[in-house]
Amino acid sequence: MNTPQPTSPVIVPLLDYLLSENRVRMVDIKLAELLCEQQHDDVFYLILLLSNAQQSQHSCLTLNELDWQNPFNLRQTEFSPLTLSVPDCLSPFCDGFSTEQAVTCLQSHASVGADKPLLLFDNRLYFSRLAGYEHTLAQRLLQMSQQTVKIDNQALTQLLAHYFPDQQTDSIDWQKVACAMAATKGFSVITGGPGTGKTTTVTKLLAILQSLYQHAPLSIKLVAPTGKAAARLSESILGAKDKLTSIPEHIKTLIPQSAQTIHRLLGVKPFTNKFRHSTANPLHVDLLIIDEASMVDLSLMAKLIEALPAHARLILLGDKDQLASVDTGSVMSDLCQGLALGQTPHYSVERCAELNQLCFNGEAKLQSNPSDFKLADCIAFLQHSYRFDAKSGIGQLAQAVNTNNSGKLNYVEQEVNNGVFKDVIFDYDLVSQPLDKLVQSAANKYAEYLQLIAQDAPSAAVHKVFASYQLLAAVREGDYGVNNLNHRIEKQLAQQGLIALNADQRHYVGMPIMVAQNDYQLKLFNGDIGILMLDESAQLKAVFIDEQGNERAFSPARLPAHDKVYVMTIHKSQGSEFNYTAMVLPPANQATAGINRQLVYTGITRAKNTFELVADKKVLLAAMSKSVSRASGLYERLVQL
Numbered sequence: 001m002n003t004p005q006p007t008s009p010v011i012v013p014l015l016d017y018l019l020s021e022n023r024v025r026m027v028d029i030k031l032a033e034l035l036c037e038q039q040h041d042d043v044f045y046l047i048l049l050l051s052n053a054q055q056s057q058h059s060c061l062t063l064n065e066l067d068w069q070n071p072f073n074l075r076q077t078e079f080s081p082l083t084l085s086v087p088d089c090l091s092p093f094c095d096g097f098s099t100e101q102a103v104t105c106l107q108s109h110a111s112v113g114a115d116k117p118l119l120l121f122d123n124r125l126y127f128s129r130l131a132g133y134e135h136t137l138a139q140r141l142l143q144m145s146q147q148t149v150k151i152d153n154q155a156l157t158q159l160l161a162h163y164f165p166d167q168q169t170d171s172i173d174w175q176k177v178a179c180a181m182a183a184t185k186g187f188s189v190i191t192g193g194p195g196t197g198k199t200t201t202v203t204k205l206l207a208i209l210q211s212l213y214q215h216a217p218l219s220i221k222l223v224a225p226t227g228k229a230a231a232r233l234s235e236s237i238l239g240a241k242d243k244l245t246s247i248p249e250h251i252k253t254l255i256p257q258s259a260q261t262i263h264r265l266l267g268v269k270p271f272t273n274k275f276r277h278s279t280a281n282p283l284h285v286d287l288l289i290i291d292e293a294s295m296v297d298l299s300l301m302a303k304l305i306e307a308l309p310a311h312a313r314l315i316l317l318g319d320k321d322q323l324a325s326v327d328t329g330s331v332m333s334d335l336c337q338g339l340a341l342g343q344t345p346h347y348s349v350e351r352c353a354e355l356n357q358l359c360f361n362g363e364a365k366l367q368s369n370p371s372d373f374k375l376a377d378c379i380a381f382l383q384h385s386y387r388f389d390a391k392s393g394i395g396q397l398a399q400a401v402n403t404n405n406s407g408k409l410n411y412v413e414q415e416v417n418n419g420v421f422k423d424v425i426f427d428y429d430l431v432s433q434p435l436d437k438l439v440q441s442a443a444n445k446y447a448e449y450l451q452l453i454a455q456d457a458p459s460a461a462v463h464k465v466f467a468s469y470q471l472l473a474a475v476r477e478g479d480y481g482v483n484n485l486n487h488r489i490e491k492q493l494a495q496q497g498l499i500a501l502n503a504d505q506r507h508y509v510g511m512p513i514m515v516a517q518n519d520y521q522l523k524l525f526n527g528d529i530g531i532l533m534l535d536e537s538a539q540l541k542a543v544f545i546d547e548q549g550n551e552r553a554f555s556p557a558r559l560p561a562h563d564k565v566y567v568m569t570i571h572k573s574q575g576s577e578f579n580y581t582a583m584v585l586p587p588a589n590q591a592t593a594g595i596n597r598q599l600v601y602t603g604i605t606r607a608k609n610t611f612e613l614v615a616d617k618k619v620l621l622a623a624m625s626k627s628v629s630r631a632s633g634l635y636e637r638l639v640q641l
């Protein structure tokens, strides 16, 4: 009997291969053909590469970073003998093709230039819309940063001394520097890891500003990208106001404590992606504070800034090392480029002198280290975590991951084993039924809120308990993905009699759901979490608590697309925090492509009191060493403007 011989692969044109392997989409080919008058020339392929970059949320295609010999990153190993087709070449560009040649042909192309669909800036190719957002943003931020801020420096120095009494140490109080900086600039960024005091600093800053402007208090608005993040900001500001006894009561009343979402502030026009507030109808605000700014994408940030009146100040708060926004861009990390732990940000000589005067009686504590970046004088970096002290492993683990420091990771593991760090649990054993253990432990945690529902407890209490524990997964599919784990936990809860599943009905009492799509009519947004409960007339309703603490109930049939959320992706957890956060990474033999440092860091920093990691250590180490960044020209524009 003849054994079947592997058929030899068919050699196909590169474009056909890319299409058959889903490396390019037909819609992008059509667009590129339209812009190139049906020619499959170099620009045609550059547009395909740009479309691919945009699909991965890059703002542009960085020509300098392309491998002209293999621009679509095809790997020879993918062309195994069983592959039905192989491309006739790896690159559509001729031998020796270079960035200079790409720039030359783009510059003379009919679709590239001002008022054309494509734009070239600093060896970066853009779709014009995104280049426009980047340009607007860079210009407005620069204008704001150069705005003259009228302030009584002597009064400011006194207020800074009041809120940051000297601790007689040589170390720099970065919170004080951040306050001095933001008080004296129309635009500023305050970045820092978890618990470094961003909210505390901003609360003190608001107290300082309202004291300085007592004759005409500022109209201040606090916003965040999601309802969860806005609710958390409101709670944190309220907590900080309570704690900060040094703020006089009459000033406290001038500090807002209720935050809203950016969409609510801008006012979404129903059935459009347009906002009520824009350049033509600016917001009534003197100072806008955006928390969790790393989650805000380029287009929303540009629209928000366009809606600010000319005199308004802006402060961005957030952690530059977290995952970038779900949509295109990476505004926060672009603006924070070059910051390093233990180093003074790149302040100019004049700025250092000013800040030293305001904060340290003129003592030269801050040393200048200037850069060409035009906003360098507006960036503050908080470097000390007050939430996680020396006895806490969460902060140390977050730092180990963020700095790709395996030595520090070993130290954290050792201290966990020694019982010193009680807030971290490592479960590296992915061999002996780790999923059973994880599913059981999640079911035990969720039993608590389900028991409250059974006891008819108020919805707010049910939500609070549900939100105290969350299992995060890095991926959606596979054994270790959100879908499978959600299913298994649900089954486990049903077996324990905590929920009653019904084959005919998707929804049941106790089911936690996460909205997957914005519904502007119902004002339910992607990421909002609801829990299904019975109302007074025994009707099943999904109960949501908004950022203002208001309860809203919807019949399940009216809900926009949603999923159950015993487990959520790390991406979706951004902007939330949980007392107990468990995170599971798939083993090395499953899809781990999207697992990187920013993802793991974001997962760890969701934990307030306890963090549990279920992962293969090799996968963790590989993720730590893989830092991702998005292509953007924002920083470069702010160097060149």
Ligand SMILES: Nc1ncnc2c1ncn2[C@@H]1O[C@H](COP(=O)(O)OP(=O)(O)OP(=O)(O)O)[C@@H](O)[C@H]1O
Residues within 6 Å of the ligand: 175, 192, 193, 194, 195, 196, 197, 198, 199, 200, 201, 236, 240, 243, 386, 387
């Ligand atoms: N200078 C300080 N001295 C002592 N404790 C502080 C100081 N600054 C902040 N804290 C405390 O540290 C904790 C974290 O502070 P805060 O909530 O302001 O940080 P954050 O950076 O906003 O945190 P998050 O990770 O939630 O964004 C709070 O309990 C706060 O009271």
